[in-house]
Amino acid sequence: MTTTVELRDARVRYGPLEALHGITLAAPAHALTVLLGPNGSGRTTALRALAGTVRLTAGSVVRDGVDITRHTAHARAAAGLRLVPDRQAVFAGLTVTENLRLAKPRDDDMEAALSAYPELRPLLPRRAGTLSGGEQRMLAVAAALLSPARVLLLDEPTQGMAPPVATRTYGLLRRLDACVVVAEQRLPSALRTAGGPPVLVHELRRGAVVFRGEAGELSRG
Incomplete structure (x- = not known):
């Protein structure tokens, strides 16, 4: 498999505290x-x-073999x-419809997102800030699914x-023809099942990687 994004010897500091201690991981x-x-x-x-919303104090971010460490989050x-x-x-101030249209400005066909999350259909005219936490997460993921992001x-x-x-959400993410990286406190049960595209795990503790492997290996550990 071609590596799409990597952290190499990445360090991040928040003031006097170091949050990442030179970690290396690949997605x-x-x-x-x-x-x-x-x-x-x-x-x-x-x-x-990886997204560029925090700056490395050392190390690099690499995408498809190209160092993008100095690229802004916007870039x-x-x-x-x-x-x-x-x-x-x-x-929050825009409607559900407007949030989805922003994700795919050249095509306002939202059927793919609404097929993934039919719960959003009756909420289309409502402002996103009035939705429950779970509904907002559905909208955020649906917008990501509509976007052309790789x-x-x-x-x-x-x-x-x-x-x-x-x-259902993890089933959708697992089947995407893209590089998908998620951060979770615990491994979701939906990702422990065998079959389908691989699920790779990098387990972190106190800013260091303590395990790397497939989800099935972690569940047996």
């Missing part, structure tokens, strides 16, 4: 990669470092890398969703 194309770990492990920082997004953060992932970075994408919707 290949046509697979789902999980950055796993509790709060404070560095998983969200690693995701944001990375324009080149097809989309981040879905864990908070404020939708435009790399999707999602921080706890199913937070607040009902369990059946969360399972």
